Amino acid sequence: MDSLASMRNPQYALDGQRVRDNLYHIMMADKDRIDIDRHVRRRYRDGADMLWVSRNGVTAKADTVLAWLDSLETSGFRRGFLSCETIRHDLATVRTLAFAQDEGQDDAVNTVYARLEYNLTKAYLRYVIGQRFGFVDPVALFNRVDKTEPDSMCRTYRVLYDIRTAKADAAFVDAACRAVACGGVDEFMRSSRPDNPMYDSLAAIVSSDMSPSRRRLCLVNMERCRWRQQTYPELHARRVVVNLPSQQAVATDSCETLTMRVAFGALSTKTPLLTGVISRMDFNPQWVIPKSIVKSSVCAHAGDPVYFAAHNYIIIHRPTGKEAAPEHVTHDMLLSKDYSVVQRGGEGNSLGRVIFRFDNSHAIYMHDTSSPNVFARSLRAVSHGCIRLERPFDMAVFLLGDKDEKTLEKIRYTMTVDDRQKDGIETPPVNRSMLLRSLKVEPQVPVFITYYTLLPDGKGGMESLPDIYGYDELIYDKIRDFIR
Numbered sequence: 001m002d003s004l005a006s007m008r009n010p011q012y013a014l015d016g017q018r019v020r021d022n023l024y025h026i027m028m029a030d031k032d033r034i035d036i037d038r039h040v041r042r043r044y045r046d047g048a049d050m051l052w053v054s055r056n057g058v059t060a061k062a063d064t065v066l067a068w069l070d071s072l073e074t075s076g077f078r079r080g081f082l083s084c085e086t087i088r089h090d091l092a093t094v095r096t097l098a099f100a101q102d103e104g105q106d107d108a109v110n111t112v113y114a115r116l117e118y119n120l121t122k123a124y125l126r127y128v129i130g131q132r133f134g135f136v137d138p139v140a141l142f143n144r145v146d147k148t149e150p151d152s153m154c155r156t157y158r159v160l161y162d163i164r165t166a167k168a169d170a171a172f173v174d175a176a177c178r179a180v181a182c183g184g185v186d187e188f189m190r191s192s193r194p195d196n197p198m199y200d201s202l203a204a205i206v207s208s209d210m211s212p213s214r215r216r217l218c219l220v221n222m223e224r225c226r227w228r229q230q231t232y233p234e235l236h237a238r239r240v241v242v243n244l245p246s247q248q249a250v251a252t253d254s255c256e257t258l259t260m261r262v263a264f265g266a267l268s269t270k271t272p273l274l275t276g277v278i279s280r281m282d283f284n285p286q287w288v289i290p291k292s293i294v295k296s297s298v299c300a301h302a303g304d305p306v307y308f309a310a311h312n313y314i315i316i317h318r319p320t321g322k323e324a325a326p327e328h329v330t331h332d333m334l335l336s337k338d339y340s341v342v343q344r345g346g347e348g349n350s351l352g353r354v355i356f357r358f359d360n361s362h363a364i365y366m367h368d369t370s371s372p373n374v375f376a377r378s379l380r381a382v383s384h385g386c387i388r389l390e391r392p393f394d395m396a397v398f399l400l401g402d403k404d405e406k407t408l409e410k411i412r413y414t415m416t417v418d419d420r421q422k423d424g425i426e427t428p429p430v431n432r433s434m435l436l437r438s439l440k441v442e443p444q445v446p447v448f449i450t451y452y453t454l455l456p457d458g459k460g461g462m463e464s465l466p467d468i469y470g471y472d473e474l475i476y477d478k479i480r481d482f483i484r
Helices: 002-007 016-029 037-045 061-073 084-096 099-103 108-133 138-142 170-181 185-191 198-205 212-226 291-301 305-310 331-335 372-376 392-399 405-414 471-482
Strands: 239-243 248-252 257-265 273-283 313-317 322-324 339-343 354-358 381-383 387-389 438-450 454-456 462-464
Touching (some): 016 037, 016 108, 037 108, 037 170, 061 084, 061 108, 084 108, 099 108, 108 170, 170 185, 198 454, 198 462, 212 454, 212 471, 248 392, 257 372, 291 331, 354 392, 392 405, 392 438
Antiparallel strands (some): 239 248, 248 257, 273 354, 273 438, 313 322, 313 339
């Protein structure tokens, strides 16, 4: 080595410790604070091995990363967000040994290598985490929108997003970094693309030639497609999808597609985004009125038996299960946990003649309604959260596994006859052998309550839908700083 000493140029001397010191200073000076970047800072604070820089220079895997970053840029992300230009410039610097004129300082080589290490890791993790899990956390975003008591100082919020959605964690970041070390960068970045089938449809049409509003709409819905949910409607041949901006329910199987209008939660009582499995349908259900509605609509009539009779309401003393006389029940009793106000099932019941149940923690279901005129409205955000169906009988038939005519006849009869007695007499007489209480849905059918404001229209185009709850604006506010 002594014979080569005269060829040594200090300008190109790479010092591992000085690279690390410079990397730390670059990291501390970085003002970006999106949630993904905390994984980058954690990695280098913990003294992890470098991914891209070694005694041999910068790995060729950097070029693989740049190719994938370019593909994300075509989807609307600005170049500065991924540091592509800076990375390319620094790669050219190390490959042409143009350190001095680039940096104008003695430690240029270690500074450039440190910057490459940091920017490549940051851009790589932004890509794989953002593409696999989304750049916006929907749980944190939507579940901090509506306070449970708007006038209260207490900060508790309604859950508006209750879909099992994966998040990036330390294990995923470690796997991403191992892929760099083991030469699996290309495959790892490829596998990080969203698996929601609608993503590719949106990615194919987004372009800089779009109007700003159309492009924004496309980018917001692409972000929705990045959220790594446990399952998607397209993975199920038999399913029911309620897309709230569409104001429709679409039931699909291998033989038919059933579409109907729906009414859903008002702005003050939004329908949460959910997935579930429809397990049964109940006929002529009773409605246990939520305390919020008792407080706003029923309490003012405490002690008025005429009001309760006119609405078919009964008051149940919960500890004993006995019915309480309306004239003896006070305002405070109605609001206490010991009493429930229940509307009898049958004609005039707010749930209508049939309810389709699926497990969720919000008591949200699909059901018939006693006010079918609501479906004539152009905006049908009117309920307390449940989904009202325009054609409940057709939905019941769709959900049946065995559609024998005898069962269908019983459903028709049960949904039209009034089996309540008036003055102790059934008018008209009821054939009780034809009445149904409940039917299991076998096999069970998955149901999805979604929120997309841009959807395929079935004719090769994309249909824009109204942002009824204002969710597009919430998402856009989170991504606006790093899209073009």
